Amino acid sequence: MDGARVAGALVLLCVVGGCGGEPGGAPADGSEPIAYAIAIHGGAGTIPKSIEPERRDAYIASLEQALGIGQNILDQGGKSLDAVEQVIRFLEDDPLFNAGKGAVFNHEGGHELDASIMDGATLGCGAVAGVMTVKNPISLARGVMERTQHVLLSGTGAERFADEQGVERVDQEYFFTQRRYDALRKILEGEAQAEAVKGTVGAVALDRHGNLATGTSTGGLTNKMFGRVGDSPIIGAGTYAKNGTCAVSATGKGEEFIRHGVAHSISILMELDGLSVDEAVERVIGQTLREGDGGVIAVAQDGSIAMGFNTLGMYRGAADSTGRFEVVIWE
Amino acid sequence: MDGARVAGALVLLCVVGGCGGEPGGAPADGSEPIAYAIAIHGGAGTIPKSIEPERRDAYIASLEQALGIGQNILDQGGKSLDAVEQVIRFLEDDPLFNAGKGAVFNHEGGHELDASIMDGATLGCGAVAGVMTVKNPISLARGVMERTQHVLLSGTGAERFADEQGVERVDQEYFFTQRRYDALRKILEGEAQAEAVKGTVGAVALDRHGNLATGTSTGGLTNKMFGRVGDSPIIGAGTYAKNGTCAVSATGKGEEFIRHGVAHSISILMELDGLSVDEAVERVIGQTLREGDGGVIAVAQDGSIAMGFNTLGMYRGAADSTGRFEVVIWE
Numbered sequence: 001m002d003g004a005r006v007a008g009a010l011v012l013l014c015v016v017g018g019c020g021g022e023p024g025g026a027p028a029d030g031s032e033p034i035a036y037a038i039a040i041h042g043g044a045g046t047i048p049k050s051i052e053p054e055r056r057d058a059y060i061a062s063l064e065q066a067l068g069i070g071q072n073i074l075d076q077g078g079k080s081l082d083a084v085e086q087v088i089r090f091l092e093d094d095p096l097f098n099a100g101k102g103a104v105f106n107h108e109g110g111h112e113l114d115a116s117i118m119d120g121a122t123l124g125c126g127a128v129a130g131v132m133t134v135k136n137p138i139s140l141a142r143g144v145m146e147r148t149q150h151v152l153l154s155g156t157g158a159e160r161f162a163d164e165q166g167v168e169r170v171d172q173e174y175f176f177t178q179r180r181y182d183a184l185r186k187i188l189e190g191e192a193q194a195e196a197v198k199g200t201v202g203a204v205a206l207d208r209h210g211n212l213a214t215g216t217s218t219g220g221l222t223n224k225m226f227g228r229v230g231d232s233p234i235i236g237a238g239t240y241a242k243n244g245t246c247a248v249s250a251t252g253k254g255e256e257f258i259r260h261g262v263a264h265s266i267s268i269l270m271e272l273d274g275l276s277v278d279e280a281v282e283r284v285i286g287q288t289l290r291e292g293d294g295g296v297i298a299v300a301q302d303g304s305i306a307m308g309f310n311t312l313g314m315y316r317g318a319a320d321s322t323g324r325f326e327v328v329i330w331e
Numbered sequence: 332m333d334g335a336r337v338a339g340a341l342v343l344l345c346v347v348g349g350c351g352g353e354p355g356g357a358p359a360d361g362s363e364p365i366a367y368a369i370a371i372h373g374g375a376g377t378i379p380k381s382i383e384p385e386r387r388d389a390y391i392a393s394l395e396q397a398l399g400i401g402q403n404i405l406d407q408g409g410k411s412l413d414a415v416e417q418v419i420r421f422l423e424d425d426p427l428f429n430a431g432k433g434a435v436f437n438h439e440g441g442h443e444l445d446a447s448i449m450d451g452a453t454l455g456c457g458a459v460a461g462v463m464t465v466k467n468p469i470s471l472a473r474g475v476m477e478r479t480q481h482v483l484l485s486g487t488g489a490e491r492f493a494d495e496q497g498v499e500r501v502d503q504e505y506f507f508t509q510r511r512y513d514a515l516r517k518i519l520e521g522e523a524q525a526e527a528v529k530g531t532v533g534a535v536a537l538d539r540h541g542n543l544a545t546g547t548s549t550g551g552l553t554n555k556m557f558g559r560v561g562d563s564p565i566i567g568a569g570t571y572a573k574n575g576t577c578a579v580s581a582t583g584k585g586e587e588f589i590r591h592g593v594a595h596s597i598s599i600l601m602e603l604d605g606l607s608v609d610e611a612v613e614r615v616i617g618q619t620l621r622e623g624d625g626g627v628i629a630v631a632q633d634g635s636i637a638m639g640f641n642t643l644g645m646y647r648g649a650a651d652s653t654g655r656f657e658v659v660i661w662e
Contacts, residue, residue: 123590129460129560130485150559151586154461155486157558227488228481229460236567236592255482259454261567264592265599272603 034303035321036074038205040067040087041307042097042315044251044295045198047329049313056329059096059315063327066090067317070203071325080205080213080247081119081142088115088138088215091201095177098199100136103175103219105184108226111175113219114233115141116152120212120241127233130155135168138217141233143167152233180222187223198315200232202249204241204299208321212299214239214247214263221254230254236264244301245270246277252294252311260288266298281306365634366652367405369536371398371418372638373428373646375582375626376529378660380644387660390427390646394658397421398648401534402656411536411544411578412450412473419446419469419546422532426508429530431467434506434550436515439557442506444550445564446472447483451543451572458564461486466499469548472564474498483564511553518554529646531563533580535572535630539652543630545570545578545594552585561585567595575632576601577608583625583642591619597629612637 042063069090070083092100103111115137116127126145129152134140143165144153153161162169186192200218207213216239218232231238231254238254240263241247248263257263262284269280277300285295285308295309297316305318317327373394400421401414423431434442446468447458457476460483465471474496475484484492493500517523531549538544547570549563562569562585569585571594572578579594588594593615600611608631616626616639626640628647636649648658 125590130488148556149586150556151589152560152565153556153558154560155488155558157461157486157556160557225479225481225484225488226491227484227486229483229485234483234565234567235589236565236595240592255480258482258566259456261571261592261595261599264567264595268592268596268599269603272600 032322036206036208037299037303037305037318037320038067038070038074038083038087038203039297039299039305039307039318040070040203040316041201041249041251041295041297042091043198043200044309044311044314046311047198047313047315049330059329060327062091062094062096063315063317067319067325067327070205071319074205074207075321077208079209080207080211081117083205083207084117084203084213084215085138085142087203088201088217089136092136092138092217097201098219099201099217101175102177102180102199104180104199104222106220106224106226106228109184110226111172111219112226113137113217114230115215115217116233116235116239117141117145117215118213118235118239118241119145120214120243120247123242125151125235127152127235128154128158129229129233130227131158131162132172133159133169134162135170135174138215140165140167141215151235154229155227175219183222198251200251202251202297204247204249204297206247206299206301206303210243210301212241212243212247212301214241214249216249231257231262234258236261238263240264240267242267246280246298246300248296248298250294250296251314256289256293260284262289262296266296270300276300277304277306281308285310363653367537367539368630368634368636368649368651369398369401369405369414369418369534370628370630370636370638370649371401371534371647372532372580372582372626372628373422374529374531375640375642375645377642378529378644378646380661390660391658393422393425393427394646394648398650398656398658401536402650405536405538406652408539410540411538411542412448414536414538415448415534415544415546416469416473418534419532419548420467423467423469423548428532429550430532430548432506433508433511433530435511435530435553437551437555437557437559440515441557442503442550443557444468444548445561446546446548447564447566447570448472448476448546449544449566449570449572450476451545451574451578454573456482456566458483458566459485459489460560460564461558462489462493463503464490464500465493466501466505469546471496471498472546482566485560486558506550514553529582531582533582533628535578535580535628537578537630537632537634541574541632543572543574543578543632545572545580547580562588562593565589567592569594571595571598573598577611577629577631579627579629581625581627582645587620587624591615593620593627597627601631607631608635608637612639616641
């Protein structure tokens with residue numbers, strides 16, 4: 001994406017209302033403390049406001065359904081890790097998003113999927129990169145976290161691990177969508193530039209037990225080189241969670257998010273400088289990164305949600321125990 | 332490694348003398364400013380002081396030769412990136428170390444190599460994971476940085492990139508050493524626990540132009556799962572460099588270094604909290620990590636060198652423009 005094309009785009013923060021409660025206690029304004037909170041994203045990028053109304057409505061309906069799945073788990077006292085995993089599985093299964101079914105094509109016309117998950121209570125984390133036959137990479141990432149000594153498994157090794165785990169397998173054709181195929185064809189035929197990334201999915205959650213969790217899943221970049229690993233499976237870049245600070249999931253130009261260690265930086269800014277989650281997200285998205293790079297969602301220990309991006313839009317939503325439930329794209 | 336076995340091991344910092352010059356100017360003690368500096372490591376872990384003298388001397392001789400290669404490049408006004416790459420190529424070629432020739436065996440009896448490199452001047456970075464036929468993974472990582480839009484290439488995709496780059500290729504037998512084979516056999520036959528990682532190699536440098544650079548290369552963990560990616564190719568975990576703060580290369584239990592974003596944390600601690608490189612390394616190695624996890628080498632913008640570890644020893648060396656030139660293991 002040309003940075004000039006998004007000149008003037010604002011870093012939007014906390015647009016879903018009610019952010020900024022006092023960490024570690026009841027909100028200063030006397031409002032109800034937040035018992036649980038969840039935010040989700042379906043990617044940031046050049047999302048034109050001229051998008052067809054039916055298409056826009058389809059995104060919103062899907063995000064609302066995903067958010068409801070997560071909220072329901074949290075409301076019933078479920079774990080933030082379960083909410084994150086189930087929300088992402090739903091979005092992976094929806095061909096609208098660039099994760100699981102609907103993943104973009106790499107340069108060679110195939111699909112390679114990346115995902116990661118992290119438990120803020122233990123700093124346990126798991127990730128997979130370049131998997132090609134796993135229907136829900138987020139669940140395989142959770143398997144790496146819970147059933148290996150490792151954090152990241154890649155390519156053939158991740159596939160072999162999937163063989164042992166009994167996760168649902170599919171062939172590459174499963175991931176096919178005409179829209180993503182056309183996007184690759186246009187780039188290969190010189191009709192289009194590599195499109196700004198959008199469609200990566202992620203979720204961050206705080207549960208009633210006070211535990212934070214996060215996860216991210218993606219098909220990566222259209223026309224990416226075979227074997228390219230972006231930020232989504234890199235703990236500290238696209239995904240990070242630590243009880244006491246925040247849980248973060250990112251979407252955008254992965255290489256920039258790796259270079260600047262975006263997700264971990266937001267946690268560290270809260271820890272070292274005492275920034276609120278809004279301030280930390282604003283610092284990284286608005287100052288460290290450049291316009292057009294992407295965005296993040298983050299939830300703090302007190303349930304405050306920050307959702308910042310420096311692109312034209314970000315598919316996203318937020319809900320919490322106080323009754324908040326909103327899905328937006330540009331606002 | 333059992334943490335109790337290294338109870339009482341101290342975090343050793345700056346053991347190669349002369350650290351702690353004032354950042355950004357001439358040292359406060361009136362000594363000569365540091366025009367260039369380099370530190371190298373050959374892994375941290377349970378290195379018994381009872382190691383055979385011939386073996387100890389072989390490590391020291393190899394590290395001295397590697398350090399000399401880097402110092403010579405820097406002394407002649409060469410780039411820190413070149414010093415880092417050439418030092419690591421030398422260590423990759425030496426079967427003593429767990430990188431390139433001499434890499435450990437994975438669970439399936441093969442070798443999968445990881446490496447990364449980062450330019451502190453531009454935050455440009457490149458990495459490869461799970462390469463199996465590349466003699467010098469550090470140079471392929473530099474190719475990713477300089478000749479692709481990506482940061483990390485993995486597995487088959489990294490091998491295909493190597494096909495295009497003309498880097499020297501070898502078959503898996505090239506990496507064989509009896510010692511590493513025996514180490515795997517003992518673990519598989521239940522005669523030994525997975526050994527503490529040692530033998531990863533790395534280098535950090537400040538050149539006469541004021542630019543920092545870092546690189547890390549490894550064969551990973553003996554008996555690792557096929558496809559396991561450790562911290563060495565993860566920018567922010569095992570490797571990070573940023574002009575104005577420091578260049579860092581890590582060695583140890585990779586999963587812990589990923590979980591805590593070790594290399595990036597040291598840079599951020601200097602940037603946000605104004606810590607010296609010694610203080611930042613001590614904070615992360617001595618407080619964030621646990622005994623037995625590993626160590627790092629770091630060089631700051633002013634040429635100060637910190638080398639901290641919480642293991643029994645770390646193969647390492649440091650040199651700079653003031654005439655310092657030392658290689659040590661335990662002290």
